[in-house]
Amino acid sequence: xxxxxxxxxxxxxxLYVIIFIGLYFLQEKMIFMPDSLPQDYLYSFSENFQEINLxxxxxAKLNALHFxxxxxxxxxxxxxxxxxxxxxxxxVVQKFVELDYDVLVMxxxxxxxxxxxLSQDVLYSDAQLFYDYLLKSYSEDEISIYGRSLGTTFxxxxxxxxxxxxxILEAPFYSLDKVAADRFPIYPVSWxxxxxxxxxxxxxxxxxxxxxxHGTDDSVVNYKNSEKLSKxxxxxxxxxxxxxxxxxxxxxxxxxxxxxxxxxx
Numbered sequence: 001x002x003x004x005x006x007x008x009x010x011x012x013x014x015l016y017v018i019i020f021i022g023l024y025f026l027q028e029k030m031i032f033m034p035d036s037l038p039q040d041y042l043y044s045f046s047e048n049f050q051e052i053n054l055x056x057x058x059x060a061k062l063n064a065l066h067f068x069x070x071x072x073x074x075x076x077x078x079x080x081x082x083x084x085x086x087x088x089x090x091x092v093v094q095k096f097v098e099l100d101y102d103v104l105v106m107x108x109x110x111x112x113x114x115x116x117x118l119s120q121d122v123l124y125s126d127a128q129l130f131y132d133y134l135l136k137s138y139s140e141d142e143i144s145i146y147g148r149s150l151g152t153t154f155x156x157x158x159x160x161x162x163x164x165x166x167x168i169l170e171a172p173f174y175s176l177d178k179v180a181a182d183r184f185p186i187y188p189v190s191w192x193x194x195x196x197x198x199x200x201x202x203x204x205x206x207x208x209x210x211x212x213x214h215g216t217d218d219s220v221v222n223y224k225n226s227e228k229l230s231k232x233x234x235x236x237x238x239x240x241x242x243x244x245x246x247x248x249x250x251x252x253x254x255x256x257x258x259x260x261x262x263x264x265x
Contacts, residue, residue: 032118032150033083034111041113045090047097053113054129060116062126064106065090067097073265074142074165075102075134077158079127079151085112095252099265101144106130120195127154131162141165144265147172149221149248153197160205167210168264171218171248174200174225203232210238211264213257215246 043051049067056062065086076096080089086107093103108123109116116122134143143164147155152172159167176197203210214226223242230240243254251257 032108032110034108035083035085035088036110037085037087037112039113041087043087043090045094047094049090052133054133056116056122056126056129058116058122060109060122060126061114062106062109062116062129063113064104064130067093067103067105069097069100069102071100072102073100074144075104075138076265077131077134077143077145077155077164078103078105079145079147079154080105080107081149081151087112095261096146096265099262101265102138104130104134120197124154124157127158128161131158131164144168146170149173150197153199153202156199156202156206159208159210160202164208166208166264167206168261169210169212169226169229170251171214171221172199172212172226172229173197173221174228178225178228200229200232203229204234207235209236210234211260212238212240213243213251213260214240215243215248215251217245218248220248 043049043065045065045067047067048069049065052064052066054062054064063086067090076093078089078093078096080092086105089105089107093105096103106126107114109118109126131143131145140163144166145155145159145164146168147153148170149172152169153176155167155169156172158164176195212226212230214221214223216223226240230238232238241256241260243251243256246254246257252261
């Protein structure tokens with residue numbers, strides 16, 4: 001009996017260690033799920049747009065789409081989620097174009113046509129690079145920053161470092177540490193994560209109005225993340241909109257979301 005128990009414990013411990021090692025070495029693939037595009041890929045959208053490429057200090061080339069309308073109410077700087085590329089996200093942002101807004105949406109490093117190596121610091125500085133690009137054509141009070149899922153941490157960072165008109169977050173996370181801890185509660189994930197993305201640290205420094213959307217049935221980023229974020233003391237008003245029954249992928253199908261977005265924009 002003791003021998004069987006000992007063998008069982010050895011197998012259990014070995015399995016724990018193997019999964020731990022796997023989590024460490026595969027974490028980047030679990031966080032980022034990019035699709036690539038050939039450099040000669042031609043985007044096609046019904047709305048007027050311009051394809052742009054910005055170069056970073058370390059030589060990376062970041063690809064983006066700038067949609068433009070006649071007599072825009074302003075511009076939306078959109079930071080997308082952790083999967084796909086601009087041929088998909090260009091369709092997603094049409095809802096802002098339909099509300100008579102210009103839109104700038106970028107692909108992160110390794111996504112679509114964008115090049116470069118991923119690291120926490122460069123992803124934040126890349127996000128700021130596109131805000132600086134907008135400042136050449138728009139005043140800050142014309143810029144609304146929108147982040148979805150992974151993009152919420154970059155959106156919050158840029159809003160904290162600047163003075164845009166507003167910040168809108170869809171299914172944000174408190175920090176990547178919290179998301180990983182919820183997913184793998186038996187592992188000390190914060191010890192080995194290369195990407196922490198502490199959204200909560202930046203939110204307290206945002207000096208514009210903030211709106212958070214989150215669905216109660218989100219199985220990717222737990223609703224409790226937004227609950228926790230909404231309790232942070234911010235410099236301006238924070239409006240937390242709960243979408244009952246909403247998941248990570250369908251918030252824009254709810255009337256409460258559509259009405260709130262129409263009011264905000």
